[in-house]
Amino acid sequence: xxxxxxxxxxxxxxxxxxxxxxxxxxxxxxxxxxxxxxxxxxxxxxxxxxxxxxxxxxxxxxxxxxxx
Amino acid sequence: xxxxxxxxxxxxxxxxxxxxxxxxxxxxxxxxxxxxxxxxxxxxxxxxxxxxxxxxxxxxxxxxxxxxxxxxxxxxxxxxxxxxxxxxxxxxxxxxxxxxxxxxxxxxxxxxxxxxxxxxxxxxxxxxxxxxxxxxxxxxxxxxxxxxxxxxxxxxxxxxxxxxxxxxxxxxxxxxxxxxxxxxxxxxxxxxxxxxxxxxxxxxxxxxxxxxxxxxxxxxxxxxxxxxxxxxxxxxxxxxxxxxxxxxxxxxxxxxxxxxxxxxxxxxxxxxxxxxxxxxxxxxxxxxxxxxxxxxxxxxxxxxxxxxxxxxxxxxxxxxxxxxxxxxxxxxxxxxxxxxxx
Numbered sequence: 206x207x208x209x210x211x212x213x214x215x216x217x218x219x220x221x222x223x224x225x226x227x228x229x230x231x232x233x234x235x236x237x238x239x240x241x242x243x244x245x246x247x248x249x250x251x252x253x254x255x256x257x258x259x260x261x262x263x264x265x266x267x268x269x270x271x272x273x
Numbered sequence: 274x275x276x277x278x279x280x281x282x283x284x285x286x287x288x289x290x291x292x293x294x295x296x297x298x299x300x301x302x303x304x305x306x307x308x309x310x311x312x313x314x315x316x317x318x319x320x321x322x323x324x325x326x327x328x329x330x331x332x333x334x335x336x337x338x339x340x341x342x343x344x345x346x347x348x349x350x351x352x353x354x355x356x357x358x359x360x361x362x363x364x365x366x367x368x369x370x371x372x373x374x375x376x377x378x379x380x381x382x383x384x385x386x387x388x389x390x391x392x393x394x395x396x397x398x399x400x401x402x403x404x405x406x407x408x409x410x411x412x413x414x415x416x417x418x419x420x421x422x423x424x425x426x427x428x429x430x431x432x433x434x435x436x437x438x439x440x441x442x443x444x445x446x447x448x449x450x451x452x453x454x455x456x457x458x459x460x461x462x463x464x465x466x467x468x469x470x471x472x473x474x475x476x477x478x479x480x481x482x483x484x485x486x487x488x489x490x491x492x493x494x495x496x497x498x499x500x501x502x503x504x505x506x507x508x509x510x511x512x513x514x515x516x517x518x519x520x521x522x523x524x525x526x527x528x529x530x531x532x533x534x535x536x537x538x539x540x541x542x543x544x545x546x547x548x549x550x551x552x553x554x555x556x557x558x559x560x561x562x563x564x565x566x567x568x569x570x571x572x573x574x575x576x577x578x579x580x581x582x583x584x585x586x587x588x589x590x591x592x593x594x595x596x597x598x599x600x601x602x603x604x605x606x607x608x609x610x611x612x613x614x615x
Contacts, residue, residue: 220279222283225305231328232327264333268320268330
């Protein structure tokens with residue numbers, strides 16, 4: 206299950222500069238989430254759009270709550 | 274949490290936006306900044322702008338501080354340090370410097386505050402360790418990016434009390450302290466208090482305030498005494514360490530007339546015009562025009578605030594003024610007579 210997780214995909218992206226270039230193109234959250242899920246499927250990952258959306262929400266919350 | 278270790282090349286357009294503890298290990302949160310420049314009044318506002326790009330929000334490296342060490346090697350030290358008393362024109366100054374493309378201006382970056390004030394699980398961090406971290410972090414924050422090659426670090430107002438530690442990390446970086454007539458500063462904080470004026474934000478002991486008396490102390494007195502601690506620290510360090518004092522009344526002209534000598538750099542092309550243009554706007558809200566408000570602020574000050582200013586701030590302020598006038602006579606501010614710029 207863990208191999209399919211979005212966390213593993215994120216690690217892959219952070220090691221792959223070419224993939225990062227591609228994923229920088231979307232300017233809207235929904236467009237990026239759609240692209241992430243599509244590329245994830247192409248590379249054998251099985252996470253859903255909701256999982257990516259949750260990760261984005263968590264990331265935003267961690268920044269907003271950095272003083273707490 | 275992603276703990277892969279990226280190389281310096283992989284982090285070329287990334288910046289450390291936050292330091293935090295993972296258990297007892299300090300960690301760095303990195304954000305892809307791309308071609309964004311630090312042109313906002315404060316560091317966190319530029320980071321917030323980066324987060325409008327969904328990639329930057331979703332994909333962030335989390336590394337140990339060793340990565341900062343690797344990246345900080347061989348980086349040129351900053352061109353200058355800017356300390357200040359708060360509400361005294363320092364944001365105007367940083368905005369003017371940021372208007373020049375060859376400058377990088379890091380303004381009140383929380384990761385620097387983390388290094389200066391954080392404790393490891395309640396235990397003190399050795400000064401030598403903090404000095405190392407400061408070298409790495411400030412080196413990486415201020416490293417050249419594109420055409421921007423000269424970095425200026427504007428600290429939080431209370432960081433002037435940490436100046437000896439910062440000087441150990443960067444003994445040769447010229448520094449200034451910007452301040453203003455203290456009653457005008459107090460009025461500004463009365464209208465919109467800065468975090469340092471709220472009891473509980475800072476350790477009050479370095480400011481000469483006994484924590485056991487905090488409960489009984491009126492909040493406006495607390496603020497006046499915090500400000501007094503900042504003024505006093507600036508005076509002590511300027512005397513012993515050669516920092517240049519700049520009064521609000523010397524702004525904005527001092528930025529283009531004094532800074533080249535203080536910070537050992539020359540203006541080029543239309544730099545001065547760009548800085549003058551930035552000075553026309555309100556520094557913390559660039560959509561508004563800047564208007565001097567000293568007279569207005571003094572009118573707004575009530576008897577109570579005026580009394581607090583006299584009791585706690587008159588002596589340290591006058592002491593700074595005497596020192597500044599001495600610097601002006603002795604050419605410490607570049608030999609061009611700071612007083613003539615008011």
